Amino acid sequence: MCFVVQALNLMAIFNPHIRHVAIDGALFQDEVEDREIMSVPSIYLNGKPFDQGRMTLEQILAKVDTGAVEREAKKLNEKAAFDTLVIGGGPAGAAAAIYSARKGINTGIAAERFGGQVADTMGIENFISVSHTEGPKLVSALEEHVKDYDVDVMNLQRATSLKAADTEDGLHEVTLASGATLKSKTLVLATGARWREMNVPGEQTYRNKGVAYCPHCDGPLFKGKHVAVIGGGNSGAEAAIDLAGIVGHVTLIEFMGEMRADAVLQKKLKSLPNVDIILNAETRHRYRVFLPPVTSPPCLTNRSSLPWAKVPRHRWAPLTT
Numbered sequence: 001m002c003f004v005v006q007a008l009n010l011m012a013i014f015n016p017h018i019r020h021v022a023i024d025g026a027l028f029q030d031e032v033e034d035r036e037i038m039s040v041p042s043i044y045l046n047g048k049p050f051d052q053g054r055m056t057l058e059q060i061l062a063k064v065d066t067g068a069v070e071r072e073a074k075k076l077n078e079k080a081a082f083d084t085l086v087i088g089g090g091p092a093g094a095a096a097a098i099y100s101a102r103k104g105i106n107t108g109i110a111a112e113r114f115g116g117q118v119a120d121t122m123g124i125e126n127f128i129s130v131s132h133t134e135g136p137k138l139v140s141a142l143e144e145h146v147k148d149y150d151v152d153v154m155n156l157q158r159a160t161s162l163k164a165a166d167t168e169d170g171l172h173e174v175t176l177a178s179g180a181t182l183k184s185k186t187l188v189l190a191t192g193a194r195w196r197e198m199n200v201p202g203e204q205t206y207r208n209k210g211v212a213y214c215p216h217c218d219g220p221l222f223k224g225k226h227v228a229v230i231g232g233g234n235s236g237a238e239a240a241i242d243l244a245g246i247v248g249h250v251t252l253i254e255f256m257g258e259m260r261a262d263a264v265l266q267k268k269l270k271s272l273p274n275v276d277i278i279l280n281a282e283t284r285h286r287y288r289v290f291l292p293p294v295t296s297p298p299c300l301t302n303r304s305s306l307p308w309a310k311v312p313r314h315r316w317a318p319l320t321t
């Protein structure tokens with residue numbers, strides 16, 4: 001179940017003044033189309049749009065509680081210096097913190113979103129000794145594992161700047177978006193990666209209105225439709241495979257002359273009857289011309305997307321260099 005629904009369920013259970021209704025977009029497509037929703041979860045508060053996309057309970061509370069950021073910043077400012085401060089709470093940051101804490105080192109993690117990228121996939125099959133797991137499940141396990149140790153986890157904290165120590169035994173300072181500053185003798189930067197954007201016109205305008213980044217979250221909204229996935233690495237291939245089971249047709253578009261995804265994923269992809277792969281194709285700015293109205297969601301992908309259904313093949317300019 002989606003994190004947002006779980007969070008709202010919890011809020012409704014513990015606070016009798018809170019009530020929420022969750023609508024499954026895959027089951028109630030008319031509702032989705034009436035409200036022109038192209039990305040889930042879409043949250044409405046008292047009938048008005050509140051937020052869109054993945055949110056944790058902490059994020060929802062921070063948004064409804066307007067003084068929360070300042071209060072949290074004050075608490076963070078008062079913290080004593082860490083011996084090791086890890087910036088980033090993905091698998092790398094979690095591993096660094098666990099190893100550090102196991103040595104008895106006073107450790108903290110500051111992460112914009114604990115769990116990192118793995119939270120965005122439903123199929124992980126290369127984690128040795130676990131033949132299949134899902135991202136959110138792995139993230140919960142990571143969190144539990146970190147909690148087994150004395151690690152100060154500061155979630156929803158984005159580091160904005162870093163001031164290195166002036167002397168060898170001095171303290172490094174990390175400033176957070178909230179304005180708070182954390183100090184530490186040692187820093188581990190494990191900030192991973194982010195969705196890569198195509199930087200083509202229309203991409204930002206149509207973000208969450210046909211341009212999507214999370215196949216397992218938003219895929220059901222495009223049931224039966226034609227979609228495009230941009231990028232033929234592991235993430236793109238996995239997105240295309242997941243989507244092929246939901247949408248009408250998937251076209252995977254790769255800039256290079258070959259896909260970089262693992263052979264096992266490519267084999268699976270090529271076995272699917274409703275998937276086409278186009279190599280040597282660059283997504284260009286003119287694709288904006290073909291962006292359909294928001295009521296006709298065209299496509300989605302792990303990185304960025306474009307309206308395949310409306311774009312004839314010849315619009316894809318083969319690379320000449």
Ligand SMILES: Cc1cc2nc3c(=O)[nH]c(=O)nc-3n(C[C@H](O)[C@H](O)[C@H](O)COP(=O)(O)OP(=O)(O)OC[C@H]3O[C@@H](n4cnc5c(N)ncnc54)[C@H](O)[C@@H]3O)c2cc1C
Pocket residue numbers: 087088089090091092093110111112113114115116117118120121123124125126157158159160190191192193194235238302
């Ligand atoms: C859709 C998808 C499917 C995938 N499937 C697989 C798979 O099947 N198998 C596999 O091995 N890999 C898979 N990957 C790749 C895998 O998720 C990454 O390799 C892995 O998450 C990298 O871990 P990381 O900890 O280095 O970074 P990330 O997971 O990127 O985590 C970075 C962390 O740093 C935080 N952060 C970033 N900037 C800041 C800042 N300024 N301040 C504070 N915090 C910050 C983020 O919030 C996050 O907590 C997939 C990735 C995606 C997107």
